[in-house]
Amino acid sequence: MPQPSALPLVDSHKLAQSVINNQKAIAQEISNQAQKQTDDPLRQAQLVKSFGEVAGELHKATRGDRVMTTPRQAMASVLQSFIARKASETPDDNVEMIEDAPVVKFSDGDLLEWIKTGFVAVFEGQEKFAWKTAPDDPDPLKNTSRQLRIAVFGDWGTAAYGAPVIADSIRNDPNGFDMVLHLGDTYYSGQPDEIQRQLVDAFPYRKDALNRSLNGNHDMYSGGKAYHDAIQGGQFQQRESHFYVQNQDWVLVGLDTAYVDHDMPDEEVAWFSRIIAQAGERKVVLFSHHQPFSLLDQQGPNLVKKLEKFLNERRIFAWYWGHEHRCVLYDQHPKWGLFGRCVGHGGFPYFRDILGPVVKTETWKVLRATDDSPGGAILDGPNQYVKEAPEGYGPQGYMSLAFFEGQMREFVHRADGTTIETKSLTSAAAGAKRPIT
Numbered sequence: 001m002p003q004p005s006a007l008p009l010v011d012s013h014k015l016a017q018s019v020i021n022n023q024k025a026i027a028q029e030i031s032n033q034a035q036k037q038t039d040d041p042l043r044q045a046q047l048v049k050s051f052g053e054v055a056g057e058l059h060k061a062t063r064g065d066r067v068m069t070t071p072r073q074a075m076a077s078v079l080q081s082f083i084a085r086k087a088s089e090t091p092d093d094n095v096e097m098i099e100d101a102p103v104v105k106f107s108d109g110d111l112l113e114w115i116k117t118g119f120v121a122v123f124e125g126q127e128k129f130a131w132k133t134a135p136d137d138p139d140p141l142k143n144t145s146r147q148l149r150i151a152v153f154g155d156w157g158t159a160a161y162g163a164p165v166i167a168d169s170i171r172n173d174p175n176g177f178d179m180v181l182h183l184g185d186t187y188y189s190g191q192p193d194e195i196q197r198q199l200v201d202a203f204p205y206r207k208d209a210l211n212r213s214l215n216g217n218h219d220m221y222s223g224g225k226a227y228h229d230a231i232q233g234g235q236f237q238q239r240e241s242h243f244y245v246q247n248q249d250w251v252l253v254g255l256d257t258a259y260v261d262h263d264m265p266d267e268e269v270a271w272f273s274r275i276i277a278q279a280g281e282r283k284v285v286l287f288s289h290h291q292p293f294s295l296l297d298q299q300g301p302n303l304v305k306k307l308e309k310f311l312n313e314r315r316i317f318a319w320y321w322g323h324e325h326r327c328v329l330y331d332q333h334p335k336w337g338l339f340g341r342c343v344g345h346g347g348f349p350y351f352r353d354i355l356g357p358v359v360k361t362e363t364w365k366v367l368r369a370t371d372d373s374p375g376g377a378i379l380d381g382p383n384q385y386v387k388e389a390p391e392g393y394g395p396q397g398y399m400s401l402a403f404f405e406g407q408m409r410e411f412v413h414r415a416d417g418t419t420i421e422t423k424s425l426t427s428a429a430a431g432a433k434r435p436i437t
C-alpha cells in the first residue's frame, strides 16, 4: 500500500524524455533564467552545462519502470524534487496512485511550464548549512551498562517500498535499542518537504534510544540545511551532523562524509583525532554515509587519505556505511584489520547486481577480493516491496549490532525484522558465505 507520507515519484525515464522532447525551448528557458539569476558569466555557463547533462544522467539511472530512481547529480535530483512539489500543488491533475507509491503524471508542456516558474532560482537559492564541528564530549547514552544494542539502516529516506516496514520493525522490536541510526540520504535532494515527510515523520524513534541520522549526498544536493535543521530538533536532538557515543569498551563514531562529498572537512578529521586520542583501550567502530572501499562501486580515496593513519594503525575495528544501495559483508581487511559492511539497502529500490545465476530467494553471493578491496558476500534476491518489478530489485533490510563488554555481534535483518545472518566479529572472523536456510 502507498504510504501517506511519501511525496510522488518522478519517473526518471519519463522526465529525461520530456526534457529531450522539448530540448530547444527548455534550454532557452534555462539560459534566460541563468542570466537573470547571476551576472557571473562563468556561473551562467555552469548552470546551462549542468542542465545539459540532466537528461543523460536521468537516463543512466533508470530502466524505464515506474520505480524510484535518481542519479548522483545535484541538478537532476533537485529537478525531480521540484517536479514532485509542482505536481503536488495540483494532485488531482498531476498525481496518480500505483501500488508502490504516488507517481507524478505530466505532459511535456507541463514540464516546461513548471520550469518557467523559476527552477534555476530554486536551484541557486539553496543554502549550504554552516559547518560547525561537534563538541569533543560524547553524546550521553541512556544506558550506562556494558551492553549496547544499535539499529543501523542506510539510504532509507523514501517513505516507500521497504522503508516503512523497516521503521515498523525497529519501532516494535521488543529487545530495546540504545541507538537508532540512519546512515543518510533523503530523496530526491533533501528539500524541506522531503526531510519532513520522509525523515522526520517516518523515522522509527524510540524513547529508549538516541535517534540519529547522518548526512548523505542526496541530503546535500539541496545544501543540507533542511537535514541539519531537522536533526537538531524534535526527537533527534543531535548536536551536529557527526557525533560519537562511548562506554567502557567501545567508541562508536558517526562521521559526516557528505558535507564535502565523499570526504571529510579538516576540522572533522581533527575532531576525530582528538576522540581517538582519548579513547584509551576502547575499540572503535565507524558509521558513515560513504564507503572507504568497494567491490561494486567507486572507492573512497579522499576519505581513506584523511583517516589513513588510523587505518594503518589498525585502530578501526569495524566500519558501517551506506551510499551503495546493497548489503555487503566484507572479509576482514588484510591491511587495516577492519570489518567493512555496506548497509545501504534500507529504502531506495536498487537494481540487482548481475552476479552469476539469477536466484529466486535471498542468497549470499561470494565476491572475490580485488586490489582495492577485500572479498565479501553480497545479499541477492528479489524485492517484494517493489510491486512494479520485484525480480529486478534487490532485497531491503537493516542490521542490528549488539555490544557486550568487549564483544560485538551483528545481525542482518529482512525489512520485516527476521534475522537472516548473524556473526560475531572477532579478528579471526571472515565474511558471510553460507546460504540462507
Ligand SMILES: [Fe+2]
Residues within 6 Å of the ligand: 155, 185, 216, 217, 218, 289, 322, 323, 324
Ligand atoms: Fe548516497
